[in-house]
Amino acid sequence: MEGAPTSMFLHAGRCGSASVPSARRTPLRERRAMPVVTDTATVSEGGRALVDEIAAKIRDRIMSGDIPIGAQLRQAELANDFAVSRTPVREALRQLQTGGLIDVLPNRGAVVRVPSPWEVREAYEVRAELESLAAARAVQRISRMDIAALRAANTEMYEQSGSEPSPTADTATASRRENDVFHTTIAAVSANARLARAIDEINETFPRNVSAQLLIGDDRHREENYQEHVRIVEAIERGDAEAARREMREHVLKAGEQLARWYERRSSTVFKG
Numbered sequence: 001m002e003g004a005p006t007s008m009f010l011h012a013g014r015c016g017s018a019s020v021p022s023a024r025r026t027p028l029r030e031r032r033a034m035p036v037v038t039d040t041a042t043v044s045e046g047g048r049a050l051v052d053e054i055a056a057k058i059r060d061r062i063m064s065g066d067i068p069i070g071a072q073l074r075q076a077e078l079a080n081d082f083a084v085s086r087t088p089v090r091e092a093l094r095q096l097q098t099g100g101l102i103d104v105l106p107n108r109g110a111v112v113r114v115p116s117p118w119e120v121r122e123a124y125e126v127r128a129e130l131e132s133l134a135a136a137r138a139v140q141r142i143s144r145m146d147i148a149a150l151r152a153a154n155t156e157m158y159e160q161s162g163s164e165p166s167p168t169a170d171t172a173t174a175s176r177r178e179n180d181v182f183h184t185t186i187a188a189v190s191a192n193a194r195l196a197r198a199i200d201e202i203n204e205t206f207p208r209n210v211s212a213q214l215l216i217g218d219d220r221h222r223e224e225n226y227q228e229h230v231r232i233v234e235a236i237e238r239g240d241a242e243a244a245r246r247e248m249r250e251h252v253l254k255a256g257e258q259l260a261r262w263y264e265r266r267s268s269t270v271f272k273g
Helices: 006-024 028-033 037-064 075-082 086-098 117-138 144-161 169-189 193-203 209-216 219-237 241-267
Strands: 102-105 109-112
Touching: 037 075, 037 086, 075 086, 086 102, 117 169, 117 193, 117 219, 117 241, 144 169, 144 209, 144 219, 169 193, 169 209, 169 219, 209 219, 209 241, 219 241
Parallel strands: none
Antiparallel strands: 102 109
């Protein structure tokens, strides 16, 4: 206010300052009880990270076959295995249920879900198109070292899957690992990260140990699988993109049909509640 007496401002200042303590002062007890927002956020983030970690470990056990399809997932046992309380285990199981890997059944609780044959066929139909694209793209990008790696993985897979009269879990794991090397190498050489991720997502839909069991349990299927890989490598090496695409598509569709039939047989023997 232009020309206002100085005493007015002094009076106003005194009035303002006198009113602040009574309006804004927080009792000591209330100040001590107020939560610290940053600490709460940190705990929440840590809890989510633990749940994600446990879910990933359970998923790995299922995908490797350590926890077979149809098996019960007991919270107490899992909590003991991971040295945590039941709460993060329960949340991890909910996460896996949402993802379709487990079911919660009456009187049984959480169990590893048995995929339906139609789900397998649908997934492998998509996978066949994606991997055939990867094979065609790899033709112009493959190196001699990559070709050598593909042949070595195929040979090792073949030998591992037929190395013992009575195959063990370790045999299946080794065979699956080499099969994974074969397919992931082609996906990587295709030089399309989005394509490789899409292939990987489908591969992680079903327990991986089952495909390996099919190989080590059936000599005819094992031989056919090996020869299909050989034809894929030969087509890529000679630069025939269409042949590489065709051979890969047929190979994946055939593998999907084998897997779907296995689940058809298996689904009738798994107790569902």
